[in-house]
Amino acid sequence: xxxxxxxxxxxxxxxxxxxxxxxxxxxxxxxxxxxxxxxxxxxxxxxxxxxxxxxxxxxxxxxxxxxxxxxxxxxxxxxxxxxxxxxxxxx
Amino acid sequence: xxxxxxxxxxxxxxxxxxxxxxxxxxxxxxxxxxxxxxxxxxxxxxxxxxxxxxxxxxxxxxxxxxxxxxxxxxxxxxxxxxxxxxxxxxxxxxxxxxxxxxxxxxxxxxxx
Numbered sequence: 001x002x003x004x005x006x007x008x009x010x011x012x013x014x015x016x017x018x019x020x021x022x023x024x025x026x027x028x029x030x031x032x033x034x035x036x037x038x039x040x041x042x043x044x045x046x047x048x049x050x051x052x053x054x055x056x057x058x059x060x061x062x063x064x065x066x067x068x069x070x071x072x073x074x075x076x077x078x079x080x081x082x083x084x085x086x087x088x089x090x091x
Numbered sequence: 092x093x094x095x096x097x098x099x100x101x102x103x104x105x106x107x108x109x110x111x112x113x114x115x116x117x118x119x120x121x122x123x124x125x126x127x128x129x130x131x132x133x134x135x136x137x138x139x140x141x142x143x144x145x146x147x148x149x150x151x152x153x154x155x156x157x158x159x160x161x162x163x164x165x166x167x168x169x170x171x172x173x174x175x176x177x178x179x180x181x182x183x184x185x186x187x188x189x190x191x192x193x194x195x196x197x198x199x200x201x202x203x
Binding site for chain 1: 100104107108111112114115116118128131138139143145146150158164166169172173174180
Protein backbone atom coordinates (compact mmCIF):
# COMPACT_ATOMS: atom_id res chain seq x y z
CA UNK A 1 0.00 0.00 0.00
CA UNK A 2 2.95 2.32 0.62
CA UNK A 3 4.21 1.70 -2.90
CA UNK A 4 0.75 2.29 -4.37
CA UNK A 5 0.49 5.63 -2.55
CA UNK A 6 3.98 6.58 -3.79
CA UNK A 7 2.99 5.81 -7.39
CA UNK A 8 -0.24 7.82 -7.04
CA UNK A 9 1.70 10.81 -5.73
CA UNK A 10 4.20 10.52 -8.59
CA UNK A 11 1.31 10.60 -11.11
CA UNK A 12 -0.16 13.67 -9.38
CA UNK A 13 3.23 15.39 -9.50
CA UNK A 14 3.40 14.76 -13.26
CA UNK A 15 -0.09 16.31 -13.61
CA UNK A 16 0.97 19.35 -11.59
CA UNK A 17 4.09 19.88 -13.70
CA UNK A 18 1.94 19.67 -16.86
CA UNK A 19 -0.23 22.47 -15.47
CA UNK A 20 2.94 24.46 -14.76
CA UNK A 21 3.91 24.21 -18.43
CA UNK A 22 0.49 24.86 -20.03
CA UNK A 23 -0.92 27.25 -17.39
CA UNK A 24 -2.32 30.37 -19.04
CA UNK A 25 -1.62 32.86 -16.24
CA UNK A 26 1.10 33.35 -13.66
CA UNK A 27 -1.22 32.38 -10.81
CA UNK A 28 -1.99 28.99 -12.33
CA UNK A 29 1.71 28.30 -12.38
CA UNK A 30 2.20 29.43 -8.78
CA UNK A 31 -0.75 27.24 -7.70
CA UNK A 32 0.67 24.21 -9.50
CA UNK A 33 4.14 24.79 -8.04
CA UNK A 34 2.64 25.03 -4.56
CA UNK A 35 0.81 21.74 -5.08
CA UNK A 36 4.00 20.19 -6.45
CA UNK A 37 5.88 21.21 -3.31
CA UNK A 38 3.25 19.76 -0.97
CA UNK A 39 3.25 16.51 -2.91
CA UNK A 40 7.06 16.47 -2.72
CA UNK A 41 6.86 16.57 1.08
CA UNK A 42 4.49 13.59 0.99
CA UNK A 43 6.71 11.76 -1.49
CA UNK A 44 9.80 12.24 0.67
CA UNK A 45 8.09 10.91 3.78
CA UNK A 46 6.57 7.94 1.91
CA UNK A 47 9.88 7.06 0.26
CA UNK A 48 11.55 7.12 3.66
CA UNK A 49 9.18 4.39 4.82
CA UNK A 50 9.43 2.43 1.57
CA UNK A 51 13.23 2.35 1.80
CA UNK A 52 13.17 1.70 5.53
CA UNK A 53 14.91 4.92 6.55
CA UNK A 54 12.46 7.26 8.35
CA UNK A 55 15.25 9.81 8.92
CA UNK A 56 14.11 11.42 5.67
CA UNK A 57 11.32 13.09 7.64
CA UNK A 58 13.70 15.87 8.72
CA UNK A 59 14.22 16.74 5.05
CA UNK A 60 10.43 16.74 4.57
CA UNK A 61 9.96 19.25 7.42
CA UNK A 62 12.57 21.60 5.95
CA UNK A 63 11.09 21.20 2.46
CA UNK A 64 7.60 22.21 3.58
CA UNK A 65 8.98 25.38 5.18
CA UNK A 66 10.98 26.26 2.05
CA UNK A 67 7.90 25.65 -0.11
CA UNK A 68 5.84 28.12 1.93
CA UNK A 69 8.57 30.78 1.83
CA UNK A 70 9.00 30.42 -1.94
CA UNK A 71 5.27 30.77 -2.68
CA UNK A 72 4.95 33.86 -0.47
CA UNK A 73 8.09 35.34 -2.07
CA UNK A 74 6.79 34.90 -5.62
CA UNK A 75 3.44 36.42 -4.61
CA UNK A 76 5.18 39.44 -3.09
CA UNK A 77 6.97 40.03 -6.37
CA UNK A 78 3.77 39.50 -8.37
CA UNK A 79 2.64 42.97 -7.27
CA UNK A 80 5.45 44.23 -9.45
CA UNK A 81 4.66 45.95 -12.73
CA UNK A 82 6.30 43.49 -15.11
CA UNK A 83 4.33 40.49 -13.88
CA UNK A 84 1.06 42.37 -14.24
CA UNK A 85 1.89 43.28 -17.82
CA UNK A 86 2.85 39.71 -18.74
CA UNK A 87 -0.32 38.35 -17.11
CA UNK A 88 -2.38 40.81 -19.09
CA UNK A 89 -0.81 39.91 -22.41
CA UNK A 90 -1.34 36.19 -21.80
CA UNK A 91 -5.11 36.54 -21.29
CA UNK B 92 -5.20 -5.64 17.17
CA UNK B 93 -2.11 -5.60 15.02
CA UNK B 94 -4.02 -6.63 11.94
CA UNK B 95 -6.66 -4.00 12.69
CA UNK B 96 -4.03 -1.22 12.84
CA UNK B 97 -2.45 -2.48 9.62
CA UNK B 98 -5.77 -2.54 7.78
CA UNK B 99 -6.77 0.92 9.01
CA UNK B 100 -3.37 2.33 7.97
CA UNK B 101 -3.83 0.84 4.49
CA UNK B 102 -7.34 2.31 4.33
CA UNK B 103 -6.10 5.80 5.25
CA UNK B 104 -3.32 5.58 2.64
CA UNK B 105 -5.82 4.43 0.01
CA UNK B 106 -8.24 7.30 0.72
CA UNK B 107 -5.35 9.77 0.66
CA UNK B 108 -4.10 8.47 -2.68
CA UNK B 109 -7.60 8.71 -4.15
CA UNK B 110 -7.97 12.31 -2.95
CA UNK B 111 -4.53 13.18 -4.35
CA UNK B 112 -5.48 11.75 -7.73
CA UNK B 113 -8.79 13.63 -7.78
CA UNK B 114 -6.92 16.86 -7.01
CA UNK B 115 -4.48 16.18 -9.86
CA UNK B 116 -7.32 15.52 -12.32
CA UNK B 117 -9.03 18.67 -11.05
CA UNK B 118 -5.99 20.86 -11.63
CA UNK B 119 -5.71 19.55 -15.18
CA UNK B 120 -9.35 19.61 -16.28
CA UNK B 121 -11.10 22.52 -14.58
CA UNK B 122 -11.68 25.52 -16.85
CA UNK B 123 -10.95 28.54 -14.64
CA UNK B 124 -8.25 29.61 -12.20
CA UNK B 125 -10.59 29.77 -9.21
CA UNK B 126 -12.07 26.34 -9.87
CA UNK B 127 -8.58 24.88 -10.10
CA UNK B 128 -7.80 26.64 -6.83
CA UNK B 129 -10.89 25.01 -5.30
CA UNK B 130 -9.82 21.54 -6.47
CA UNK B 131 -6.30 21.92 -5.12
CA UNK B 132 -7.28 23.63 -1.88
CA UNK B 133 -9.98 21.15 -0.96
CA UNK B 134 -7.96 18.05 -1.69
CA UNK B 135 -4.55 19.23 -0.52
CA UNK B 136 -5.07 19.45 3.23
CA UNK B 137 -7.36 16.40 3.48
CA UNK B 138 -5.20 14.16 1.30
CA UNK B 139 -2.03 15.16 3.13
CA UNK B 140 -3.70 14.56 6.50
CA UNK B 141 -4.99 11.15 5.39
CA UNK B 142 -1.61 9.96 4.10
CA UNK B 143 0.25 11.24 7.17
CA UNK B 144 -2.28 9.62 9.56
CA UNK B 145 -1.80 6.38 7.62
CA UNK B 146 1.96 6.66 8.10
CA UNK B 147 1.52 7.43 11.82
CA UNK B 148 -0.56 4.25 12.20
CA UNK B 149 1.96 2.30 10.12
CA UNK B 150 5.09 2.77 12.24
CA UNK B 151 5.49 2.09 15.97
CA UNK B 152 8.47 4.37 16.71
CA UNK B 153 7.61 7.33 18.96
CA UNK B 154 10.13 9.90 17.67
CA UNK B 155 9.13 9.28 14.05
CA UNK B 156 5.50 9.75 15.08
CA UNK B 157 6.38 13.11 16.61
CA UNK B 158 8.07 14.19 13.38
CA UNK B 159 5.03 13.10 11.35
CA UNK B 160 2.72 15.06 13.65
CA UNK B 161 4.96 18.12 13.19
CA UNK B 162 4.72 17.75 9.40
CA UNK B 163 0.93 17.33 9.66
CA UNK B 164 0.46 20.45 11.80
CA UNK B 165 2.76 22.50 9.59
CA UNK B 166 0.90 21.44 6.44
CA UNK B 167 -2.46 22.19 8.05
CA UNK B 168 -1.27 25.70 8.90
CA UNK B 169 0.78 26.48 5.80
CA UNK B 170 -1.44 25.23 2.99
CA UNK B 171 -4.53 27.39 3.73
CA UNK B 172 -2.31 30.41 4.33
CA UNK B 173 -0.58 30.04 0.98
CA UNK B 174 -3.94 29.41 -0.70
CA UNK B 175 -5.41 32.55 0.82
CA UNK B 176 -2.43 34.67 -0.24
CA UNK B 177 -2.62 33.26 -3.77
CA UNK B 178 -6.36 33.86 -4.12
CA UNK B 179 -5.97 37.37 -2.72
CA UNK B 180 -3.21 38.26 -5.20
CA UNK B 181 -5.12 36.78 -8.13
CA UNK B 182 -8.31 38.62 -7.16
CA UNK B 183 -6.48 41.94 -6.82
CA UNK B 184 -4.86 41.41 -10.22
CA UNK B 185 -8.23 40.58 -11.81
CA UNK B 186 -9.84 43.66 -10.31
CA UNK B 187 -7.03 45.90 -11.51
CA UNK B 188 -7.29 44.50 -15.01
CA UNK B 189 -11.04 45.07 -15.04
CA UNK B 190 -10.55 48.65 -13.88
CA UNK B 191 -7.94 49.18 -16.58
CA UNK B 192 -10.26 47.79 -19.24
CA UNK B 193 -13.11 49.97 -18.01
CA UNK B 194 -10.94 53.07 -18.07
CA UNK B 195 -9.69 52.20 -21.55
CA UNK B 196 -13.23 51.69 -22.88
CA UNK B 197 -14.36 54.94 -21.26
CA UNK B 198 -11.46 56.78 -22.87
CA UNK B 199 -12.26 55.21 -26.23
CA UNK B 200 -15.98 56.03 -26.01
CA UNK B 201 -15.28 59.60 -24.92
CA UNK B 202 -12.80 60.15 -27.75
CA UNK B 203 -15.07 58.60 -30.37
